[in-house]
Amino acid sequence: MDRARVAVIGAGWWATQFHLPSLLSYPAAEVVAVVDTNPAKLKAVKEHFGLDNLFADHREMLRKVKPDGVIVALPHAFHYSVGRDVLDAGVNLMMEKPFTLKSHDAWDLVRRARERDLILTVGYPWNHTSHAHSAREAVRAGSIGEIQMVSCLFASMVIEYLRGNPEAYRSSFEFPVTGPGEQTYSDPAIAGGGQGHLQVTHLAGLMLWVTGLRPAEVFAFMEKYGLQVDLVDAIAVRFDNGAVGALASDGAIAPGQRQDHEIRIYGSAGSIILTPIPGELSIHLADGEVRNFPALDSAESYPESATSRNLVDMITRGVGTPAPGELGAVAVDLLDAAYRSAETGQKVLVSRHDMPAPVL
Structure with a gap:
């Protein structure tokens, strides 16, 4: 695979300041969708990045777009439920830190990824x-x-x-x-x-x-x-x-x-x-x-682009991950x-x- 089709769920600070610029400037990545429940954030993404494939519902996006990989950059409480939906849709996942709030939820995501032979990595730049x-x-x-x-x-x-x-x-x-x-x-x-x-x-x-x-x-x-x-x-x-x-x-x-x-x-x-x-x-x-x-x-010392690009490289070239x-x-x-x-x-x-x- 030459390019990975990546969607970003969450259009807040970290996604718009780091993940989207990293992906949009990386030849091996194609940003195919951005999801957020806040219309003002989606409007800002459209105006700043010129992206049009915008969704308010991540499940709808997963059904319609079928990306190769997803980056979840949401408030902490939503990491598990959205991450579970991504993996259950058969899509590779990079989850922002903290991975989840509860231990049993974290290991449930690991189990789901292993059962489906999917990539699961965490946003740890260091x-x-x-x-x-x-x-x-x-x-x-x-x-x-x-x-x-x-x-x-x-x-x-x-x-x-x-x-x-x-x-x-x-x-x-x-x-x-x-x-x-x-x-x-x-x-x-x-x-x-x-x-x-x-x-x-x-x-x-x-x-x-x-x-x-x-x-x-x-x-x-x-x-x-x-x-x-x-x-x-x-x-x-x-x-x-x-x-x-x-x-x-x-x-x-x-x-x-x-x-x-x-x-x-x-x-x-x-x-x-x-x-x-x-x-x-x-x-x-x-x-x-x-x-x-x-x-x-x-x-x-703080390679903020490395986490999103590592997901892309794992999909396209089969590299490993330190996270x-x-x-x-x-x-x-x-x-x-x-x-x-x-x-x-x-x-x-x-x-x-x-x-x-x-x-x-």
């Missing part, structure tokens, strides 16, 4: 960087020995999204076509959670892919600080190999203030320090050797357990679903 691949290769080669501890930090500028005031960020994020709705990230009925589902999912997806670990038990504290959703999270994890870890995240960073994105992986024979932004990687071995990798520029559906499901396992722990004040054992173990 997993596509050369640093992520180099760190993963070092772990798999045994360069740092058996992983014993993982530390993750994600301090970011999203509090106005979580407050329901996205316009406060227009000067920072631009929103050239459509911006986030006021409820997209602030209303638990639509967003699920806050910082965990909006931000920690980034770091969890990267950390789990680099390490190949799976969470076994989780304890979490989450604070809302007057919001309807969590703003600050502290998550403790025991992994399947006995290693322990911590993920800490704060969404209250102000414009101009330093943001922190870091993963530290400690093994029996060395350690890895990976900072996705600003794009740095170093590997420290027990014999004193330090491997410093060339820094990535801003485009390389398979199974990885998305394991990240949901971690976050679902964290939210349940924060709510109950109890440690949560991560459910094991009746599925073959994923190769992460």
